[in-house]
Amino acid sequence: xxxxxxxxxxxxxxxxxxxxxxxxxxxxxxxxxxxxxxxxxxxxxxxxxxxxxxxxxxxxxxxxxxxxxxxxxxxxxxxxxxxxxxxxxxxxxxxxxxxxxxxxxxxxxxxxxxxxxxxxxxxxxxxxxxxxxxxxxxxxxxxxxxxxxxxxxxxxxxxxxxxxxxxxxxxxxxxxxxxxxxxxxxxxxxxxxxxx
Amino acid sequence: xxxxxxxxxxxxxxxxxxxxxxxxxxxxxxxxxxxxxxxxxxxxxxxxxxxxxxxxxxxxxxxxxxxxxxxxxxxxxxxxxxxxxxxxxxxxxxxxxxxxxxxxxxxxxxxxxxxxxxxxxxxxxxxxxxxxxxxxxxxxxxxxxxxxxxxxxxxxxxxxxxxxxxxxxxxxxxxxxxxxxxxxxxxxxxxxxxxxxxxxxxxxxxxxxxxxxxxxxxxxxxxxxxxxxxxxxxxxxxxxxxxxxxxxxxxxxxxxxxxxxxxxxxxxxxxxxxxxxxxxxxxxxxxxxxxxxxxxxxxxxxxxxxxxx
Amino acid sequence: xxxxxxxxxxxxxxxxxxxxxxxxxxxxxxxxxxxxxxxxxxxxxxxxxxxxxxxxxxxxxxxxxxxxxxxxxxxxxxxxxxxxxxxxxxxxxxxx
Amino acid sequence: xxxxxxxxxxxxxxxxxxxxxxxxxxxxxxxxxxxxxxxxxxxxxxxxxxxxxxxxxxxxxxxxxxxxxxxxxxxxxxxxxxxxxxxxxxxxxxxxxxxxxxxxxxxxxxxxxxxxxxxxxxxxxxxxxxxxxxxxxxxxxxxxxxxxxxxxxxxxxxxxxxxxxxxxxxxxxxxxxxxxxxxxxxxxxxxxxxxxxxxxxxxxxxxxxxxxxxxxxxxxxxxxxxxxxxxxxxxxxxxxxxxxxxxxxxxxxxxxxxxxxxxxxxxxxxxxxxxxxxxxxxxxxxxxxxxxxxxxxxxxxxxxxxxxxxxxxxxxxxxxxxxxxxxxxxxxxxxxxxxxxxxxxxxxxxxxxxxxxxxxxxxxxxxxxxxxxxxxxxxxxxxxxxxxx
Numbered sequence: 001x002x003x004x005x006x007x008x009x010x011x012x013x014x015x016x017x018x019x020x021x022x023x024x025x026x027x028x029x030x031x032x033x034x035x036x037x038x039x040x041x042x043x044x045x046x047x048x049x050x051x052x053x054x055x056x057x058x059x060x061x062x063x064x065x066x067x068x069x070x071x072x073x074x075x076x077x078x079x080x081x082x083x084x085x086x087x088x089x090x091x092x093x094x095x096x097x098x099x100x101x102x103x104x105x106x107x108x109x110x111x112x113x114x115x116x117x118x119x120x121x122x123x124x125x126x127x128x129x130x131x132x133x134x135x136x137x138x139x140x141x142x143x144x145x146x147x148x149x150x151x152x153x154x155x156x157x158x159x160x161x162x163x164x165x166x167x168x169x170x171x172x173x174x175x176x177x178x179x180x181x182x183x184x185x186x187x188x189x190x191x192x193x194x195x196x
Numbered sequence: 197x198x199x200x201x202x203x204x205x206x207x208x209x210x211x212x213x214x215x216x217x218x219x220x221x222x223x224x225x226x227x228x229x230x231x232x233x234x235x236x237x238x239x240x241x242x243x244x245x246x247x248x249x250x251x252x253x254x255x256x257x258x259x260x261x262x263x264x265x266x267x268x269x270x271x272x273x274x275x276x277x278x279x280x281x282x283x284x285x286x287x288x289x290x291x292x293x294x295x296x297x298x299x300x301x302x303x304x305x306x307x308x309x310x311x312x313x314x315x316x317x318x319x320x321x322x323x324x325x326x327x328x329x330x331x332x333x334x335x336x337x338x339x340x341x342x343x344x345x346x347x348x349x350x351x352x353x354x355x356x357x358x359x360x361x362x363x364x365x366x367x368x369x370x371x372x373x374x375x376x377x378x379x380x381x382x383x384x385x386x387x388x389x390x391x392x393x394x395x396x397x398x399x400x401x402x403x404x405x406x407x408x409x410x411x412x413x414x415x416x417x418x419x420x421x422x423x424x425x426x427x428x429x430x431x432x433x434x435x436x437x438x439x440x441x442x443x444x445x446x447x448x449x450x451x452x453x454x455x456x457x458x459x460x461x462x463x464x465x466x467x468x469x470x471x472x473x474x475x476x477x478x479x480x481x482x483x484x485x486x487x488x489x490x491x492x493x494x495x496x497x498x499x500x501x502x503x504x505x
Numbered sequence: 506x507x508x509x510x511x512x513x514x515x516x517x518x519x520x521x522x523x524x525x526x527x528x529x530x531x532x533x534x535x536x537x538x539x540x541x542x543x544x545x546x547x548x549x550x551x552x553x554x555x556x557x558x559x560x561x562x563x564x565x566x567x568x569x570x571x572x573x574x575x576x577x578x579x580x581x582x583x584x585x586x587x588x589x590x591x592x593x594x595x596x597x598x599x600x601x
Numbered sequence: 602x603x604x605x606x607x608x609x610x611x612x613x614x615x616x617x618x619x620x621x622x623x624x625x626x627x628x629x630x631x632x633x634x635x636x637x638x639x640x641x642x643x644x645x646x647x648x649x650x651x652x653x654x655x656x657x658x659x660x661x662x663x664x665x666x667x668x669x670x671x672x673x674x675x676x677x678x679x680x681x682x683x684x685x686x687x688x689x690x691x692x693x694x695x696x697x698x699x700x701x702x703x704x705x706x707x708x709x710x711x712x713x714x715x716x717x718x719x720x721x722x723x724x725x726x727x728x729x730x731x732x733x734x735x736x737x738x739x740x741x742x743x744x745x746x747x748x749x750x751x752x753x754x755x756x757x758x759x760x761x762x763x764x765x766x767x768x769x770x771x772x773x774x775x776x777x778x779x780x781x782x783x784x785x786x787x788x789x790x791x792x793x794x795x796x797x798x799x800x801x802x803x804x805x806x807x808x809x810x811x812x813x814x815x816x817x818x819x820x821x822x823x824x825x826x827x828x829x830x831x832x833x834x835x836x837x838x839x840x841x842x843x844x845x846x847x848x849x850x851x852x853x854x855x856x857x858x859x860x861x862x863x864x865x866x867x868x869x870x871x872x873x874x875x876x877x878x879x880x881x882x883x884x885x886x887x888x889x890x891x892x893x894x895x896x897x898x899x900x901x902x903x904x905x906x907x908x909x910x911x912x913x914x915x916x917x918x919x920x921x922x923x924x925x926x927x928x929x930x931x932x933x934x935x936x937x938x939x940x941x942x943x944x945x946x947x948x949x950x951x952x953x954x955x956x957x958x959x960x961x962x963x964x965x966x967x968x969x970x971x972x973x974x975x976x977x978x979x980x981x982x983x984x985x986x987x988x989x990x
Contacts, residue, residue, distance in 0.1 A: 023774055027606045030776045036606065039773035042632075042717070063872030065739075065769050067958040201553040205566040213562045213578035214528030219536060220582030224560035232557075237801045241668065252809035254520065254819075255508070256528040262798035264671050265808035266664060266694045273661035276654060277626060277668025277676075282799055284623035284652040284674055291799055313664065316657030390557050416582075424583030424596075427558050513818035513825070518758060518795045519699035520819040522806040 006152060007068045008055035010142075011087050012077035015047040017139030020169075021077070022053040025143055025153075028161035029055075032153050035062050050085055057152060075146060076100060077125070077138045082112065093117035098145050098192070100125035100138045105195045121149050123192040132184040133177070140181045144188030155189065199394045204232050208260075215258035216250040220423025222413035222430060223247050223329040225387045227300060230327055230411075231261065233394035234401060238296040239278055240264070243271035243305030246336040246415075247329065269310040272317035272326055275299040279322045296401050297324040303344035304334040307370045318377040318406045325400045325407040328370065331415035339418040343368045346438075347489070348482045349470045351418070356473035361482060366489065374408040375444040381405075383443035383452070386412040388431035392441050392453045399443075412439045420469020432464040437494045442501070449500040458494075461487045529578075533561065537581030540596045544573050548593035555585035555594060602845075607777050609737070609770035612744035613679065613705040613763070614639035618649055619785035620751055623674035623792070626654035626665035628684060631717045632767045633707035636679035659684035663691035670700035670760075671807050673797030675751070677702065681767065682709035682723045689727065696731030697823055698807060699795050701754035704732070705747060706764040707771045708868065708919075710955050718956020719767035721868065722920040724896075725929050731823055733761035733830060734897040736867040740765075740775040745847055746894075748785055752837045755793040757830045766869040768956065780845060788844065830898045851900035853892040854907050856882060860889035862971045863908065863945075865934055866917040867893045870952075870959050874917075877964040888968055893930065901937045908938060911945040913971040917986075919953045927983045946974060952986040963987050 008025070012018030019040040026038030037056040043049075054068045070090045076082065079101040091097065098121045099108055105120040114120055123145050125138035133140070143162065147155045159182065166178045210231035217224040227247055231238065242248045242265045251258040252265065266274050275297050285291045301310055306328040314326060333351045334340040341354040347366050350356040354363035375382040380403050385393035393411055400407035414429045416422065421429060433439035435455040442451045462483055465471040474482050508530070517523050551571050556564040563579040565572040574585075586594040607615060614636045617625070625644075627637045644653040654669075656662045662678050670676045680688065685706055695702055710720040724734055735750065737743045743765045750761040765771055780788075796805055811819055831851060842848030855875050857863060864874050871892035881888045891907050893900065908914055916935070918928030927935070931949030938944045950967055953959045963986055970980050 023606075026774050030604060030606045035776050037773050037775055038606070039608075039768070042768050042772060062775075063738075063875050064961070065766070065773075065869035065872050066960045069960065201557055202551075202569040205553060205556060205569070209562040211562065212526040212529055213575055214531040214533060215561070216531075216533065217560060219538075219560075219580035220584055221560040225558060228560070228562060229557065239672075239798050239801065249810050251528070252522065252806050253528075253531075254809045254811045254815045255511075255522055255524075256531045257522040257525065257806035257809060258528040259806050260526045260804055262801060262804040263806045264668060264798050266667055266698075267690055270661060270664035270691065273656065273664035274668035276656075276661075277624065277665030277670075278672045278798060280624045280626065280652040280654045280665065281669035281672035281674035281676075284650065284669075285672070285799065287650060287652075288623070290673075293801065295799065295801060312657060313661045316661055319657070320654065387558075422583075424587040426560075426582070426584055427588050510814055511818070513821040516815075516818055516822055518822075519807065520697060520809065520811065520815075520822075521796055522809050523796075523803075525804040525806070 004059050005062070006057045006073070007071045008073045008075065009068055009071040010053045010075045010077065011081050011085060012051055012139070013081070014049045014051050016077050017137055018051055018077050019053045021139040021143055022055050024162050024165055025146065026055055027165055028153055028158045029057050031161040032157050034059060037062055050081055072096065073098070073146070073150060075142050077142055088112060088114065091118055096121065096149055098142065098149060100142060102127065105193055109195070119194065121145060121192055121194045123188055125188060128184055128187050128191060132187060133180045141184045141188035144185035145192040148189045148192045149194070159185065199233065199391050207235065210236065210238070210260045211251065212258050212260055214256060216253060217246065218417050218423070220416045220426045222387055222415055222426045223302065223331055225426070226327070226329040226411045226413040229387060229390055229394050230298065230397050233397035234296050234298060236261065237293055238298055241271045241275035241278060241299040243299070243301035243310055244268035245302035245305050247300060247302065249336060268305050270313050271299040271301045271305060271310060272314040275324050276317045276320065276322045279324050299324060299326045301326070301328055302336070303328060303330045303332060303342045304336070307343040307368060314374070315377065318374060318379050318408065322406055323404055325397070325409065327409045327411060329413040330410055331413050331418060332367070333418050335415050335418045344370065347486055348474050350473060351470070361473055361479050371410045378447060379406045379408065381407040381443065381445055383409045384439065385409055385441060386430045386434050386439055388427045389434055389441055389453055396443060396452070418470070421467050425467060429464065429467055432459065432467065435459045436461045436464045436490065438464055438490050440494060440497055442497060448504060449497060451497065451501055461490050532577045533580055534577045537579065537599060539599045540581050540583070541576065541579065541599050542574055542581070542583070542585050542594050543597050544571065545593045545595065548591055550591060552590065554588055554590065558584050558588050560584070602778050602780060605777060605779055606774045607740050607744070608772050608774050609740045609743040609765040610635040610707065610772065611639060612740040612777055613747050613765070615779060616744050616747035617677055617705070618643045619780070619782050620675070620677065620748065620789060621649045621786070622651050622677045624652045624654065624666065624669035624676045625678060626656050626662045626669065627678045627680070628656050628659045628662045630659070630681045630684040632709055632771045633679045633681040633705065635771070636705055659687040660691060663688035663695070666702050667691060667695045667698065667700060670695070670702050670794070671698060671797070672799045673794040675792040677705070679705040681707040682711055685723045686711060686726060689730070692727055692730040692732060694808070695760045697819070699758040699823070699826065700760060701758055701793070702760040703747060703750045703754055704760070704762045706762045707767050708764045709767040716955040717767065719769050720919045720954045720956070724762055724764050725920040727762065728897060728929060731759065731827065732897060733757070733759060733895065735761060735763045735895055736893065737763065737765050737770070738869055738871045738892065740770060741777040741847070742849060743770065744777055744779065745841065746849070748780070748788060749837050749841055751789045753830070753834050756833045756837070757826060758795045759826050759830065769869045784845070788841065827898050831900065834895060849894050850903070851895040852903045852907060853894060855890040855892065857889035857891060857907055859887055861887045861912040862914070862968060863889045863891055863911050864915050864917055864964065864967060865891045865893060865930065867896065867930065868919060870917060870919065873959060873961060874964050877961045877968070880961070881965070881968060886968070896930070899933055904934060904937050905941050908945055909941045909943055913974055914945040914947045915950055915967045915971055916947060917950050917952055921951055921954060931983065948980065949983040950986045951983070957987050959987065
């Protein structure tokens with residue numbers, strides 16, 4: 001496979017915006033000149049059910065059209081999923097796990113028995129979302145974390161792109177919803193913790 | 197909009213000679229009268245059925261207006277596509293003429309297999325007129341029962357046998373089903389009362405939106421009577437009140453032509469071989485049953501009219 | 506009556522028929538089963554009921570006048586005679 | 602030109618917007634629903650002049666489209682799976698009437714059991730209906746092909762289905778390059794119609810009854826129209842390439858020139874196959890891919906030219922032909938090869954039914970199988986890839 005290919009898996013529940021996060025991240029990557037794929041896993045699930053969505057990013061055109069089984073990065077939008085879903089599935093050495101939780105990365109590593117060689121990051125995205133957006137919408141904060149941890153995208157360019165997309169998405173809604181989301185991303189970018 | 201035969205005769209026919217319908221064909225009369233009323237600037241979509249078959253055997257066509265047939269159950273959908281194209285092209289200035297859009301279907305293509313497409317077309321509000329030439333069975337395939345076949349009638353799939361005396365279900369009231377779509381104009385007509393029928397065609401075409409006319413068109417082959425009696429039988433259907441002539445304009449029922457004195461339905465039944473078995477002693481009660489139903493339906497229609505509904 | 510049948514390269518696109526009313530080339534007059542309508546011009550009032558009821562468009566009308574029948578197409582159904590209110594049309598045996 | 606992120610559904614809807622057809626009659630069905638939804642929004646916002654007919658079924662969608670095309674309109678629709686199957690009866694009528702219509706079809710499997718995911722059984726079901734069929738590899742090709750198809754259908758006077766894999770493409774956001782609206786309009790040009798039922802001054806009869814004396818001649822003419830499509834498709838494709846830099850051909854050869862083994866495949870799996878070929882090539886294996894873009898017309902000459910000289914070929918069908926011996930793509934390729942002297946040894950693989958994921962390792966296994974054959978081992982002529990025993 002192309003060596004510069006980055007594969008990302010998002011875990012969330014229907015309605016939490018895991019699909020939107022993958023789409024926003026993908027579009028932001030395109031704006032920085034990358035090639036991308038962003039696709040949710042489609043099933044009969046409805047609001048509340050565990051869902052996955054995916055990203056592929058590369059500097060070269062992406063021809064792979066298979067599902068993603070060995071992601072480089074896994075993001076968990078909802079800590080309650082950790083009990084029932086094997087979020088580490090297919091994540092190999094060198095991989096990155098980012099979890100929305102108030103716990104520390106160390107606590108997470110122990111709780112999930114993450115093997116050495118996989119980096120663990122945490123942030124309380126729900127809290128950030130509540131404080132900025134006023135709703136438990138952890139998806140935009142998670143984008144901030146992803147940018148902080150991976151440096152795949154230039155953060156400022158990413159912010160610019162997401163702001164543009166959100167303005168379009170929330171057309172007709174109060175303007176502050178966009179600025180609040182942007183604030184959430186920036187806060188999350190600062191607050192994301194890795195292990196010492 | 198008085199219909200003047202002398203005036204009409206000057207414009208010539210749009211369904212011309214040389215088609216291969218049976219001698220005395222009621223549906224051919226229904227189509228011909230409708231086109232005379234509609235005039236030259238008319239586009240026709242036709243469902244598969246007798247009329248489609250007999251008028252367009254390649255390389256001959258009896259049609260002098262543009263005509264399209266694609267399948268059995270989709271005449272309504274086809275004409276809605278034609279009408280949509282017309283709207284789009286008119287908006288873009290590619291066509292300027294005012295054109296009538298008419299779909300013809302038999303009772304098979306309309307009451308039964310084509311009902312869904314017809315219902316959709318009516319609901320979507322296309323500016324078209326759908327005319328069902330109702331000959332009360334699938335005549336094209338050899339006289340099989342349809343949803344329009346009357347109670348007691350013999351057909352090849354509701355044969356009058358030793359145990360079962362012909363069709364044992366009432367016909368569905370398609371005119372009322374379409375009226376329930378709340379469209380601007382729905383009417384019932386018969387070919388013998390040509391002035392009433394052609395007037396309804398003209399009235400329908402003057403109204404914007406979806407319109408529906410159910411015209412009774414006897415079939416000498418399937419109803420088993422002599423070919424010269426087509427008009428007589430169409431007329432008796434009206435005079436017995438088996439087939440009331442009325443319209444539903446913007447939801448309001450109005451009887452357009454009323455027989456002065458109702459003729460017993462038996463008079464209509466007895467001319468047709470498809471009801472012959474009803475005249476056996478053991479089946480006479482079926483005729484009474486039919487008469488009762490005709491009286492009830494007429495009462496209902498009168499009540500609707502009187503109530504302004 | 507038989508037309509030369511065309512080969513596939515000679516046919517119009519999409520199986521359409523581009524000659525309106527071409528069925529007039531197909532004569533159905535020989536379908537009559539031994540009887541044909543005749544008009545008694547003296548009786549006829551030119552009410553044109555025969556014309557409006559003819560399933561085969563086989564009544565000749567010109568200048569508001571009933572002129573007779575297109576025997577090339579009339580199938581001899583007898584509706585015209587049956588419906589003529591004053592009996593001006595009679596179905597008579599076809600001559601050999 | 603602008604770079605944007607679009608799923609295949611969005612890309613096809615955008616192409617439809619830029620084409621600005623006169624009539625779109627459509628009924629929603631997963632996974633092509635979005636195309637209809639997005640397009641309705643274009644209609645509602647006045648971004649197109651299209652008369653949108655929200656029909657009550659796909660049968661009526663195809664019927665209304667056929668009626669509209671016969672009235673001289675430029676017509677498009679979108680559907681999938683059961684919707685395409687419900688259109689089946691009408692789909693035989695449209696090409697016989699020689700009407701140019703483009704269907705954006707999202708390839709979803711057919712019931713039963715009911716399943717909304719990808720395979721090609723829905724379009725394969727239409728392979729003898731007389732529609733051209735183009736399978737695409739990604740959103741970009743979906744977008745480009747829809748635009749090309751308008752030109753092709755109006756030069757051939759035959760309709761076309763442009764199909765993209767359900768979810769894998771229909772719902773996967775990808776980077777595409779979109780043309781400017783004017784570029785699209787300029788490329789497709791004025792709509793061409795073979796006739797129009799709206800011409801009341803020159804009335805025609807469309808869809809007459811044909812008997813034993815003419816039906817065969819009419820069908821012969823229709824068949825000839827399909828036979829004449831390959832040069833039309835190539836010409837339009839070449840012109841598209843010259844103007845916009847992307848060209849696809851009836852088939853695409855990938856590292857075939859010096860190959861001795863190849864996979865023949867359609868749709869999104871072609872991309873995955875190319876990746877696998879690149880990996881195997883690094884190990885020195887002489888492998889390649891032939892992507893079949895046009896399944897109808899069947900590109901017999903191109904296929905033969907491309908496979909002649911190869912030793913081992915695996916043909917991948919994302920459909921089960923239920924004929925007891927291989928599926929449609931396999932039988933078509935195999936039949937074509939009959940007329941060349943140096944024929945490769947050819948095997949059939951049925952894969953990916955009902956959306957079953959196709960991973961690089963699955964396709965590597967196919968090449969491994971061919972290697973086994975090369976080393977003298979025997980394998981089944983027709984195989985199932987990725988199914989549990």
